[in-house]
Amino acid sequence: MSITELARAGGARGLSSGDDLAVRADGLVKTFGDHRAVDGVDLAVRPGEIFGVLGPNGAGKTTTLRMLATLLRIDAGRAEIFGVDVAENPHVIRQLVGVTGQYASVDENLTARENLWLFGRLQGIASPRARRVAADLLERFGLEDAANKPISQFSGGMRRRLDLAASLITKPPLIFLDEPTTGLDPRTRGQMWDTTRDLVADGCTVLLTTQYLDEADQLADRIAVIDHGRKVAEGTPDELKTAVGNSTLQLLLADPAQVPAAAEIVRRAVGAEPVLSPERGRLNVALDQADLAADVLIALRNAGLSIASVSVAKPSLDEVFLALTGHGTGEDDETVTEENR
Ligand SMILES: Nc1ncnc2c1ncn2[C@@H]1O[C@H](COP(=O)(O)OP(=O)(O)O)[C@@H](O)[C@H]1O
Numbered sequence: 001m002s003i004t005e006l007a008r009a010g011g012a013r014g015l016s017s018g019d020d021l022a023v024r025a026d027g028l029v030k031t032f033g034d035h036r037a038v039d040g041v042d043l044a045v046r047p048g049e050i051f052g053v054l055g056p057n058g059a060g061k062t063t064t065l066r067m068l069a070t071l072l073r074i075d076a077g078r079a080e081i082f083g084v085d086v087a088e089n090p091h092v093i094r095q096l097v098g099v100t101g102q103y104a105s106v107d108e109n110l111t112a113r114e115n116l117w118l119f120g121r122l123q124g125i126a127s128p129r130a131r132r133v134a135a136d137l138l139e140r141f142g143l144e145d146a147a148n149k150p151i152s153q154f155s156g157g158m159r160r161r162l163d164l165a166a167s168l169i170t171k172p173p174l175i176f177l178d179e180p181t182t183g184l185d186p187r188t189r190g191q192m193w194d195t196t197r198d199l200v201a202d203g204c205t206v207l208l209t210t211q212y213l214d215e216a217d218q219l220a221d222r223i224a225v226i227d228h229g230r231k232v233a234e235g236t237p238d239e240l241k242t243a244v245g246n247s248t249l250q251l252l253l254a255d256p257a258q259v260p261a262a263a264e265i266v267r268r269a270v271g272a273e274p275v276l277s278p279e280r281g282r283l284n285v286a287l288d289q290a291d292l293a294a295d296v297l298i299a300l301r302n303a304g305l306s307i308a309s310v311s312v313a314k315p316s317l318d319e320v321f322l323a324l325t326g327h328g329t330g331e332d333d334e335t336v337t338e339e340n341r
């Protein structure tokens with residue numbers, strides 16, 4: 001039975017709620033000890049889209065994916081994949097979802113080709129077909145040259161691609177990518193982005209987690225921002241940006257020592273809190289109306305503060321995150337705290 005037939009059969013047996021979402025999660029909760037790692041998350045992922053779950057380290061992204069993939073028990077709430085209840089039909093769910101990040105368990109001493117073949121065999125695919133599927137995937141992921149090397153010799157980027165290839169052996173209609181580019185160099189990140197877009201062009205739906213704002217912005221049709229196990233915002237990249245302010249005024253002061261004085265003037269002129277950038281002398285502020293920028297510039301000149309450069313742009317997702325949560329994303333937080341001491 002094909003995966004689509006499986007999902008349809010699930011519907012016919014009364015497993016389906018009848019809507020056509022790829023993922024529906026209502027009030028998902030996971031508790032570790034007395035810590036609510038996932039604290040009531042709702043998700044609705046439409047078929048054929050790339051849905052991004054964006055949040056810093058420890059936000060609960062992986063825990064959410066693991067519950068949806070039946071790898072962790074759902075403590076409260078409920079989830080469906082293509083209308084099939086996750087808790088009630090784990091065996092069906094496992095055929096609907098391809099999960100990356102499991103590849104490490106496969107034999108390091110076998111070659112990439114042997115690993116993919118073995119993975120196919122473990123999924124119940126006949127040997128000749130498993131060999132063909134492995135060859136196709138190696139070609140598609142640009143791993144042909146490395147196909148006959150043991151994976152112990154693979155770089156991080158090659159492992160990531162092989163991992164994704166392994167999760168595609170059964171052609172699942174829904175792929176979970178858990179931080180697919182964390183720790184990769186820019187070129188390999190770009191390749192993973194292209195590969196992800198190819199998957200969707202092929203008809204897959206992708207649920208992706210990331211702590212990179214640019215990645216969510218580049219790849220995702222829609223984004224849920226999560227922080228401390230809770231969804232704090234959801235929308236298209238543009239909607240999230242617009243929610244913060246229609247535009248951002250970006251200032252670079254001639255003298256970085258004048259940033260605090262400038263911040264105070266900006267605060268008074270706009271009535272919003274400016275965001276100090278890590279880059280020395282730079283501050284940004286969200287504007288409801290782009291023409292407020294003129295008021296700021298006049299106020300700065302009247303105060304005798306000189307500006308090296310100025311621009312008005314759409315806000316970045318980084319600013320969105322700060323505005324929504326009151327703190328920046330990821331590991332940078334600690335660094336900032338250290339510096340502030
Ligand atoms: N198996 C576990 N046992 C205890 N705590 C866990 C476990 N897995 C994750 N956590 C905790 O749950 C929170 C969310 O983790 P995780 O889902 O891995 O976040 P993310 O993937 O967004 O970085 C973190 O505080 C983490 O330490």
Ligand SMILES: [Mg+2]
Pocket residue numbers: 061062063178179
């Ligand atoms: Mg994680």
